[in-house]
Amino acid sequence: xxxxxxxxxxxxxxxxxxxxxxxxxxxxxxxxxxxxxxxxxxxxxxxxxxxxxxxxxxxxxxxxxxxxxxxxxxxxxxxxxxxxxxxxxxxxxxxxxxxxxxxxxxxxxxx
Amino acid sequence: xxxxxxxxxxxxxxxxxxxxxxxxxxxxxxxxxxxxxxxxxxxxxxxxxxxxxxxxxxxxxxxxxxxxxxxxxxxxxxxxxxxxxxxxxxxxxxxxxxxxxxxxxxxxxxxxxxx
Numbered sequence: 168x169x170x171x172x173x174x175x176x177x178x179x180x181x182x183x184x185x186x187x188x189x190x191x192x193x194x195x196x197x198x199x200x201x202x203x204x205x206x207x208x209x210x211x212x213x214x215x216x217x218x219x220x221x222x223x224x225x226x227x228x229x230x231x232x233x234x235x236x237x238x239x240x241x242x243x244x245x246x247x248x249x250x251x252x253x254x255x256x257x258x259x260x261x262x263x264x265x266x267x268x269x270x271x272x273x274x275x276x277x278x
Numbered sequence: 279x280x281x282x283x284x285x286x287x288x289x290x291x292x293x294x295x296x297x298x299x300x301x302x303x304x305x306x307x308x309x310x311x312x313x314x315x316x317x318x319x320x321x322x323x324x325x326x327x328x329x330x331x332x333x334x335x336x337x338x339x340x341x342x343x344x345x346x347x348x349x350x351x352x353x354x355x356x357x358x359x360x361x362x363x364x365x366x367x368x369x370x371x372x373x374x375x376x377x378x379x380x381x382x383x384x385x386x387x388x389x390x391x392x393x
Contacts, residue, residue: 210385211321211384268313268321270319
């Protein structure tokens, strides 16, 4: 079945460090891929998405590239800030009726 | 505009009681999803509604769980004879239409604690 596996946390980085959160997927069709973020005390919100192979989603300095050959959608940011501290979820959907989420990766950025 | 709202925000109940959780999606959104987020787990899909079509109930963990959506808008998730393993945060999300690439908008969740 369809599923997402993402890097386990928690991750702790110093401000301005480089961030990578790994995400790989298994899908029976051609999924769309997403990263959602949950800031402390807030609901999940979409961070970025990619709907076909080789697409790059980007937002707020974060990027992720849809790699069909490696079935991956790793999240990266060149220089993290304290305000990026949150839980990040990778997700996929093939038909829009079901979305499959990873277990979430907690990121803490320290000044 | 108003986002997805859920009520109550917290619910504490005793084992064996029934509970109802409510979700108000964004106006005009035809697709509505329920998820369960247990401690240390990802989001577990429960049920999906699209317009007036029959819901996709494939994620419901047992027949104690049911959900309805009245008038294509408000949805209620009902858990009968609650068990301690039902304790979790229940999230509702809506999107404009059913699509694999449409953004889902999430509510703040209902934290259910079964004693």
